[in-house]
């Protein structure tokens with residue numbers, strides 16, 4: 001079977017056919033898919049009947065497992081998390097703000113795999129915003145202004161005891177197992193404009209929710225700049241809105257995209273299984 005990668009009519013994303021994931025990937029197939037992943041940022045694999053073992057094996061074709069510090073894995077697995085919401089649930093939608101996964105880590109994960117198990121008939125799409133395109137199209141003055149500036153990332157607003165998920169009693173209304181900790185207050189600097197570790201292309205690496213400021217910049221000025229950037233980064237022309245199906249696997253590149261979950265499926269169950277792919281080991285700093 002020959003792998004068929006067809007680009008979507010969107011700023012990022014491609015549909016991949018001609019591969020049966022549960023049969024395992026050859027080295028050659030993994031190489032082809034990695035190149036397609038870097039080119040298209042989001043790969044969509046429809047009609048893949050897969051177990052958690054298959055999902056883990058697939059992820060390991062692209063790197064080690066990444067860390068998932070604030071979501072408890074599912075029973076019996078160390079590296080598979082459930083993105084889960086029940087029909088009657090009233091808690092806020094998980095990951096509804098634009099972000100890149102765990103950007104507050106020293107070395108954030110290179111990618112994320114998400115497999116659709118229970119998909120509601122309406123809503124629940126995942127949106128992706130191409131940050132290489134957002135940087136490329138950025139007005140020159142803003143490009144020059146943000147180049148070389150360091151953003152301060154932290155998980156505090158979400159996962160510290162004072163964060164959104166730290167609200168006492170809120171865990172009772174949520175089916176996802178979120179791990180709140182003091183460690184979430186840690187900060188980590190990353191350049192606002194980062195070179196992709198694998199292809200060297202520049203992209204904006206900024207997500208409003210996980211950034212608390214810009215190194216050396218007064219708070220108000222930093223907030224205004226981050227807001228202006230955020231509006232630019234999430235313009236419709238950079239966005240692909242992904243519609244899920246059951247048995248569909250999606251893998252995306254966290255280094256070149258922002259993504260967010262969408263609501264609109266109240267009254268329906270939704271369940272996806274997720275793994276993260278660690279950044280490649282290299283002697284170069286991962287800014």
Ligand SMILES: [Fe+2]
Pocket residue numbers: 095099100101259
């Ligand atoms: Fe995410």
